[in-house]
Amino acid sequence: MAEVPVPEPGPGQVRVRVAASVVHPVDLMIRSGRFPAPLPTGLPYTPGWDAAGTVDAVGPSVAGFTIGDEVIGFSPWLQTTVGAHAEYVVLDAAWLTSAPAGVPATAAATLPTNGLAAAQALDLLALPAGSTVLVTGAAGQVGGFVLALARAAGLHATGLAGAGDREFVESLGAAYLSRSDTPTGTFDAVIDLAVVGPALLDLVRDGGGYVAASPPLRPEPVRGIRTFALEVLPDGARLAELVKLVDSGDIPLRVADVYPFTDAAAAHERLAQGGHRGGVVLVP
Known part of the structure; x- marks a missing residue:
């Protein structure tokens, strides 16, 4: 864990107070040095692809989101170094969509990536x-x-x-x-x-x-x-279509384990063990 300044949204961006994110197999590869492509320079940086949480601040030129909205989204952090394993993350509004209705953030976070x-x-x-x-x-x-x-x-x-x-x-x-x-x-x-x-x-x-x-x-x-x-790209509009299928019951969301950010290492170890059926989720 590290203390960093709370980020501020720029034009077309929103700040999300993160309620849940997910650890993926690719995170294990990146952390252990086995990722087969260049990584961002200038450590430290924050990993994390999925964000489920609440809009906390809205930058200029943003339409469709207001403070308090529950959202989910995908962060292409290898390009931006803006990862979602944090209390706050600033993302382009186009990368976000409204969260599935009545679904816990821990489950909603398993959808974006x-x-x-x-x-x-x-x-x-x-x-x-x-x-x-x-x-x-x-x-x-x-x-x-x-x-x-x-x-x-x-x-x-x-x-x-x-x-x-x-x-x-x-x-x-x-x-x-x-x-x-x-x-x-x-x-x-x-x-x-x-x-x-x-x-x-x-x-x-x-x-x-x-x-x-x-x-x-x-x-x-x-x-x-x-x-x-496969090269996953952020796409709020496509993600909104997936949310509709979650709402209709056509897409199941599965959670295997939930860990606090302070136990991120244990979450990595759990994922590396294999045998889980569902997302390994981090919460602040």
Whole structure:
């Protein structure tokens, strides 16, 4: 923990008093020096992608938000060094949207990063209704959102997950494949969140689509297959669409554990242990 000045919002920005944020696997990579891309210079900086909280101050030229509004949003902190693992965070208003109604901040905080990752993965593929998609890591946070969004879009999803996750995968309308078995079948697209690797291209039809979990993992196209890589971008409007699906019950929000900021190291350790099904959440 460190004391820093309370940030002030500039034009087009709002300050959020953070009620909850989330620790992600990429945070473990960054903290341990295993992140495969350049990091911001000039330590210390504050990490944290997700913000759920209350608008505390509004900068000039902001429309749509007032002090006291409950909001959620995504902070691209690797570019801005403005992370959400803090009591206050200043974000562009365009990166925020109203929080889901009646949902605790600890649950609402699990939506921005992982929900946008799932939505943007499907947006890259642009699959028509009725298409088939294989999702690896289907019981993880992003994977669960992909299954929910695929169902809402009229896609036929198949989820590759552990034996204990069968009920969850099938509850989201997806077919289940055990990760202990060699995946088989032919699909219009694959979203490889578990980093099974380019061998999955063999399961994609000619001219289909493939989404890798990060840019370094994107394979070269073969047989006319379009290949993409996830790079999550802040998008308040897209996030608002996801909130509507939370409000309607189409997207479940899952929380595994909640830690105070003072126990952030323990939260990192819990995430590193694996085996959790839901977000590992930090609260001030």
